[in-house]
Amino acid sequence: MDWAQLWEIASEPDNVPIVALLFLVPFYTFYAFRQAFANDRLIGQLEANPAMAKTHHRKVQPWKPGWDREIHVWPFLLRMEFLAAIIVTLILMIWSITLNAPLEEPSNPTLTMNPAKAPWYFLGLQEMLVYFDPWMAGVVLPTLILVGLMAIPYLDANPLGNGYYTFKQRKFAIMAFVFGFLVLWLSMVIIGTFIRGPGWMWFWPGQTWDHNRLIFEANRDLPDIFHITSAPGKGIFGAIVVGLYTILMATFFHKLFTLTPFNRRIYKRMSLIQYVTLQLFLIIMMTLPVKILIRQLFRIKYVWITPWFNI
Template structure:
């Protein structure tokens, strides 16, 4: 019934409302802002928080590989053949968080809240093409007083290792997860989950403290 209702709504919507098409492309005029199609705006929005090789290559690959790996790393028989939330609370909430927050929300933000210069505008603000936002970006180790290059690199490596190790280790200690799924499955599951949450942490650091990189190396910036 729900599928029928949605189909009817989409059909009526597509008939009564014209598609928001713009004028033909003009190679002599560059729109400001220049936006990708809406289904790629999540990736374009990620470029604000990550380098292109992460936002455009690493993260999409991890999303695809992670979705492909779900049947192999999720061996919980609960929910097979029937719908349930209580027995699969963590799995369902994790998927919804990744889809709604890390994809749909980024698409909405890139579509409606990014204006000229890819500046952030609230819905009630006018898109001013002359808006300039003065930002002083710093690296994460700089906030803790590390000024030397290799000291910052060492602290960045330590921070990332701590991020990937602490919470999964605590969860093992609390729940004895390895007994149920095995080390390989749990390690892969923990890596994908902590990477997803690491994206949120990096976005928060960027918005709240203007942190550009957590780790800076001659050949790698994260």
């Protein structure tokens, strides 16, 4: 174990935000889910007891008849905002006094940095470059991530869970988002920071970054395994495989959409456009973990090879 190097990476001032994320994200996830489960218990009680559902104020927060449901912004909200501003200022002051912003040598186009890393919040995209060609990882997928995020409100046909934490009433939506945000996006940021070394090679935490390291791994393409050599053959074969993957994934998600009676009820509320768009975004999202797996387990680089693009 090369503890010195691990410490060097973790304590690098520009990596402090990622180390902070390692603590902040689990904390806030816990914080949210604790409230979600508390609300779920209340929902369970109310569903079991319709009489109680008629009279209960339907929040876990205490409330008694006669209490105001709304309070004055001045002072109750403004003092919180003022306090938050002071605390954030203090944190920033201490952070800025103790840690210096990095400044390397003057820019030099003839001296390549190795590893040349993007800013930490774009490391997810840089990590995707390993699994996809630049036009996919750098342009198409980021665009789809943004469009997909913006489309969420129009694709989610579930009217429950509007304005309160819950897990029980929105299992599919929450699991999909947590998978995309925590499992895919944040873990790729963390891999990009802690695991990727010189040459963007995989170094386990604690493994010394060796600038002369060579990895003799021959990446294969899926058609090679089936001994398909002609260009049209590869194109047609890839199209078939991608088509099969799409059908398989679509079936899988359709099974999830119709898994429970509640899911089926939401499914019935969806229009055809909503259903098809949601399927499309989910299937494209799943290409990332699938490509990560076939790359890391079977060293397969491309599935679909055409003269114009490779996937």
